Amino acid sequence: MARGKDGQRGAGRITLTQVAQLAGVSRSAASFALNGRTDLRISEETSERVRRAAEELGYSPNATAKTLRTGKSGTVALVSDFVGTTSVANAMVRGALQTLRDADTLLYTVDTQGDPELESRFLQNLRSRDIDGFLYASMFTRTVAVPALVRGAPFVLLNCVSEGSDATAVVPDEFAAGETAAAALLSAGHRGDIWFVGDFPSGFTGGVEWHGWRPLALSERLEGIEATLAAAGTSLAGRVPIDNDWDIANGRDGVARLLGSGVTPSALICVNDAVAVGAYHALQHAGLRVPDDISVIAFDGSPLTAAVVPTLTSVALPHQELGRLAAQLLVDEVATTAVHRVPMSLSRGASVAAPATTR
Amino acid sequence: MARGKDGQRGAGRITLTQVAQLAGVSRSAASFALNGRTDLRISEETSERVRRAAEELGYSPNATAKTLRTGKSGTVALVSDFVGTTSVANAMVRGALQTLRDADTLLYTVDTQGDPELESRFLQNLRSRDIDGFLYASMFTRTVAVPALVRGAPFVLLNCVSEGSDATAVVPDEFAAGETAAAALLSAGHRGDIWFVGDFPSGFTGGVEWHGWRPLALSERLEGIEATLAAAGTSLAGRVPIDNDWDIANGRDGVARLLGSGVTPSALICVNDAVAVGAYHALQHAGLRVPDDISVIAFDGSPLTAAVVPTLTSVALPHQELGRLAAQLLVDEVATTAVHRVPMSLSRGASVAAPATTR
């Protein structure tokens, strides 16, 4: 993992000496001014000049040097065994950890909570420690703007792609996942009356910003579904828009609305497992049985699939493999701008059967 | 966050110079030998002497100095927005992050996967970076042996307690949680035929090692339950032992066995949500309705509670508050050996009702 194009030391990294020079003061004075120390009784005017110089040069202190000198790093570590959990995030971390372990590299995880200001502080800190590389990851598959600080070191996007498609990225193959879901229904004998549950609320389309984010899964899954249905001479009977969160309540409400409108689907393809669980609830409430009356298939392959009766058939996200591959690409310094798509496999439950009409 | 008793610089930290002295070689030679470089054509015998000296002194290189000199840190960072997920682990991280943010401290997370060798490598690396403090956390509440490397800096145990109770720790109040669960059933009118699902398999007791770990939740929850029932003049009708994993299948099998033995409980207290979901399945299979025929209550307050019909009543783990408090104690340098117990609150679903016999 050598330094990236923009990651060379010295190439651009501003030091305190340079700030002092520009401000026309001693290094000591610059240090005192920047750290807001008053021992030296530096005039406010001088302090201001130093701060402006630092600002102008884009100075950011080297945390490694500071730590070496002071014996304090300003950081705390949380050490845990969390990865054991079956969580989306943890599976990605687990995959990356395995690969990096073989490469004798440790993995620090930081969580920005999706907050740009916190992210920026973390990135500054990490860069100032001469981190060898970044895995820039997203909770759910979407398009991101890669921060300049990340671009300054080798990096691989994990579960997201860059705006200009100008970076190495690893994402699930959502199109193929859509194909897989549709094919599962087709091979069970379904042809018509297949509904998709989880479209954007009206006014939104898959291609635009949504919730401040730009998810990829929805549009690509839909394309895969439609392509496969079209090849079999059919198409979706319709799409049920639901609210933002793609949670259980959204799924229940959406399907209740669908059933209330007099439609009797043969099968439901739900945008994720939680929505499918909500669909179960609405179906049960309407006295419909899964899969006897209606088949249900979803995406994600989360623990929810085992919580319902009958168990839910779902096209599983390959989180661990995403982490593994992204780490491998980082270690291997593969410097393409390719988007690597990892296959999603069908996790078979008992929620898909032959359509009621054929029995 | 000052350095802990054993954390002072210089006090004990061995440097390369000391290794070289003990081995009777130059610092250059020591460096070359330890890094396995051959440029200098150091004899195998000398190398061996250096390695022995390093070993004897317990030398571990200072990563900060090394990074400063070489511009490489040997680490990679995974930057993400994972914390948004509703996962046990992430809630703890989120809580800690919030507190530390106010204290202007960043949080690095490392995951050891429960592997002692990987943990040791991480701890070495973190200590060598002069990390200001540790949150030592466990996935589930248990007794841990705190590594010496952690003790070398200020630290707080998160969701675990130390073997000798000689460290500041933050854990859920499991005893009170047991009381809460029992009280919920009592106030719904249940008196007898209350069964506990999730006892250790026979041969194990709550006090001893289990699965290589020593969980606290089970024994303390049971004590709280029994204490509250006793105060109401009753007691558990029995305990259903289940297999190790405390997952959905374990719960289903355990309850199926119980029902198969001819018992008809009035209420079930399940050791966690997953086991309760399994209980639902077994009850449904037996034609019993929740809560009309049997009430069910559990512990954890996970997303599974919303996935089932009726929604599950559960005593919720206060993960975020655990993280928040632990971070606060770390920042405040509270140097007691106190175990702080955080209350668990009742998350009301629709799975508890009056006993069938009273209606």
Add this chain to the structure above:
DNA sequence: CTGAAAGCGCTTACAG
């Protein structure tokens, strides 16, 4: 192999 030295970028006590 040795030994003295430079240098990574910072903070800080010191004499002026």
Add this chain to the structure above:
DNA sequence: CTGAAAGCGCTTACAG
């Protein structure tokens, strides 16, 4: 305020 200096712990080119 300045300015020269030391020092954190390492790596590494250099002359012997």
